[in-house]
Amino acid sequence: MSTDDRTPTVRQLRLVVEAEDYEAAVAFFRDALGLPEQAAFSGAGDARVVILDAGRATLEIANPAQKRMIDEVEVGRQVAPKIRVAFEVDDASAATARLVAAGAIEIAPPTVTPWHSLNSRLDAPAGLQLTLFEELRDLDDRATLDGFGIDRER
Numbered sequence: 026m027s028t029d030d031r032t033p034t035v036r037q038l039r040l041v042v043e044a045e046d047y048e049a050a051v052a053f054f055r056d057a058l059g060l061p062e063q064a065a066f067s068g069a070g071d072a073r074v075v076i077l078d079a080g081r082a083t084l085e086i087a088n089p090a091q092k093r094m095i096d097e098v099e100v101g102r103q104v105a106p107k108i109r110v111a112f113e114v115d116d117a118s119a120a121t122a123r124l125v126a127a128g129a130i131e132i133a134p135p136t137v138t139p140w141h142s143l144n145s146r147l148d149a150p151a152g153l154q155l156t157l158f159e160e161l162r163d164l165d166d167r168a169t170l171d172g173f174g175i176d177r178e179r
Contacts, residue, residue: 038082040110044151049128051075053150057127058112058120079112099144099156100133109154117159121145129155141167 044050054060060077067073087095096103114120117135124147125131132146132154141162147155 038084039076042151042153046150047073050150053124053127053129057124085111098138099136099146104132104146105154109156110149111156111158114157114159117143117145117157120157121147124149124155124157135159137161141170 042050055062055075055077060079063076063078065073065075092105093103096105112120121131121135129147129149132148135143135145135157138144141160143159143161145157147157149155
């Protein structure tokens with residue numbers, strides 16, 4: 026049986042982040058970035074959590090050479106921790122400016138990448154490093170370019 030014939034068993038990817046300043050993190054990700062609130066729960070001892078809808082989720086796995094190359098392209102130097110969160114947005118320049126105004130620290134401004142997206146890098150609340158990316162070409166168009174495709178086809 027090929028991997029294409031299997032029924033997916035995972036229904037959702039949820040990234041759980043501990044935020045020392047919960048209110049600031051919620052304001053940044055929900056209000057400034059615009060992730061809609063799906064649910065919120067509270068419990069004993071002032072325990073609180075909010076679940077924000079980030080649209081479609083993917084898990085990007087990069088080897089160390091690729092991670093270094095992405096840092097070099099987006100920032101010009103090595104800055105990313107092992108985990109970085111990337112959000113696809115409609116307008117990377119406007120979203121970057123909005124999030125900087127909301128308290129993010131710009132590491133690198135929007136930059137056109139070799140993989141045909143416009144990417145910026147930010148330090149955000151809750152100790153997260155973010156990439157905002159705007160796709161400049163659709164997946165089908167990029168699949169025809171050298172270096173793109175599906176790993177199992179290489």
